[in-house]
Amino acid sequence: MRLAVAGIGNNISALVQGIGFYRQRDSSEQLPGVTHPILGGLRVTDIDVVAAFDVSEAKVGQPLSEAIFAAPNNYPELGTLRLTEDPEVVPGIADPDDKQQIASVTKLLRELEVEVLLYSLPTGLPEVARAYGRAAITAGVAVVNCTPDPIAGLTELRDEALSQGVPLVGDDLQSHLGSSVVHGSLLALLEERGLTLSGSYQVNMGGNADFANLRTHGANKEASKHRALRQKINHTDRVTVIPSAGFVTHLNDRKVAHMSIEARGWADMPVRLDVTLQVQDSSNAAGVIIDLVRIAAIARRRGETGFPVAATSLLKSPTLMEDPLRQSVNAREFLASLASENAGTAEKSEPTD
Numbered sequence: 174m175r176l177a178v179a180g181i182g183n184n185i186s187a188l189v190q191g192i193g194f195y196r197q198r199d200s201s202e203q204l205p206g207v208t209h210p211i212l213g214g215l216r217v218t219d220i221d222v223v224a225a226f227d228v229s230e231a232k233v234g235q236p237l238s239e240a241i242f243a244a245p246n247n248y249p250e251l252g253t254l255r256l257t258e259d260p261e262v263v264p265g266i267a268d269p270d271d272k273q274q275i276a277s278v279t280k281l282l283r284e285l286e287v288e289v290l291l292y293s294l295p296t297g298l299p300e301v302a303r304a305y306g307r308a309a310i311t312a313g314v315a316v317v318n319c320t321p322d323p324i325a326g327l328t329e330l331r332d333e334a335l336s337q338g339v340p341l342v343g344d345d346l347q348s349h350l351g352s353s354v355v356h357g358s359l360l361a362l363l364e365e366r367g368l369t370l371s372g373s374y375q376v377n378m379g380g381n382a383d384f385a386n387l388r389t390h391g392a393n394k395e396a397s398k399h400r401a402l403r404q405k406i407n408h409t410d411r412v413t414v415i416p417s418a419g420f421v422t423h424l425n426d427r428k429v430a431h432m433s434i435e436a437r438g439w440a441d442m443p444v445r446l447d448v449t450l451q452v453q454d455s456s457n458a459a460g461v462i463i464d465l466v467r468i469a470a471i472a473r474r475r476g477e478t479g480f481p482v483a484a485t486s487l488l489k490s491p492t493l494m495e496d497p498l499r500q501s502v503n504a505r506e507f508l509a510s511l512a513s514e515n516a517g518t519a520e521k522s523e524p525t526d
């Protein structure tokens with residue numbers, strides 16, 4: 174599957190090193206850390222990054238295999254790179270009003286017969302997100318948006334995607350075992366057991382560029398995290414979410430999330446639950462990106478447009494939530510049926526070191 178990536182940060186480093194990690198293993202082995210070894214006939218190892226966009230001087234002009242290690246990226250070097258292609262990172266869209274820049278992204282996506290564009294820029298650049306979305310849609314390429322800056326959630330882009338026959342997957346991925354899914358699941362458990370929530374908070378910190386950025390550009394992320402919680406519980410008015418409480422240098426790409434829940438049980442007696450989650454932040458993202466890009470590719474190959482229902486539980490702000498008719502569809506069943514399909518006829522290409 175031919176993938177283009179915009180924003181060669183830690184997420185992309187984790188994604189391409191992780192694909193290499195699984196390419197080293199025998200295909201009959203279990204794949205630890207992989208939720209769906211096969212989705213819609215596509216294996217984890219069937220994904221090739223064929224185009225890469227960035228604007229950083231440290232990354233543009235470098236081969237992807239080197240750009241993923243350029244500062245400020247600080248996802249660990251695993252020594253597992255096994256790329257089938259090693260595209261040079263080219264300048265992306267720095268100025269969303271520059272039609273030339275948008276057109277050159279569209280042109281490259283077409284020339285390289287890209288199937289999916291993965292948008293993975295810093296949060297807080299909504300105009301840039303829209304410009305990349307438009308560039309991909311014009312090229313007939315599906316989009317997966319890792320960020321809370323809306324692409325799938327923009328009516329104008331959704332309309333364009335529908336008329337071009339392009340699926341849009343977004344917005345904002347829900348990490349593999351991230352604070353949103355853990356916090357939401359615990360709050361749902363409380364609701365299910367009939368306790369009354371008094372108040373709860375979630376505080377996240379880390380030492381990568383995303384955490385540095387979210388300290389000042391966290392508004393969309395905060396709203397998106399509340400939408401993720403509302404997939405599990407009805408009200409979040411007593412829940413405080415702090416996407417980035419601070420940049421902690423020595424954590425590097427590790428993230429620490431503290432979650433605290435206070436509630437009242439039988440005879441109004443207090444209950445308190447404190448949980449700390451520590452994860453490799455960008456592995457946590459890549460473990461879900463690998464599913465989202467395959468869902469997008471399969472939808473595009475099958476000629477499906479709009480929002481692929483199977484992506485719903487993997488996103489914080491799925492566009493589906495705004496569409497009451499489609500909400501009734503069982504998204505988990507869709508995902509399970511895709512996962513039960515056998516590996517397709519995609520030729521297995523030989524990786525090179």
Ligand SMILES: NC(=O)c1ccc[n+]([C@@H]2O[C@H](COP(=O)([O-])OP(=O)(O)OC[C@H]3O[C@@H](n4cnc5c(N)ncnc54)[C@H](O)[C@@H]3O)[C@@H](O)[C@H]2O)c1
Nearest residue numbers: 180181182183184227229265293294295296320382383458
């Ligand atoms: N790590 C997670 O678990 C997680 C979960 C959900 C969402 N996200 C979101 O995913 C996004 C990417 O995360 P990351 O950790 O890889 O970020 P990062 O800061 O490490 O990387 C972002 C990259 O985008 C590049 N960039 C900046 N402007 C650009 C432009 N105009 N065109 C092309 N490239 C540009 C930067 O140079 C950098 O290489 C963030 O918005 C983050 O909030 C991450």
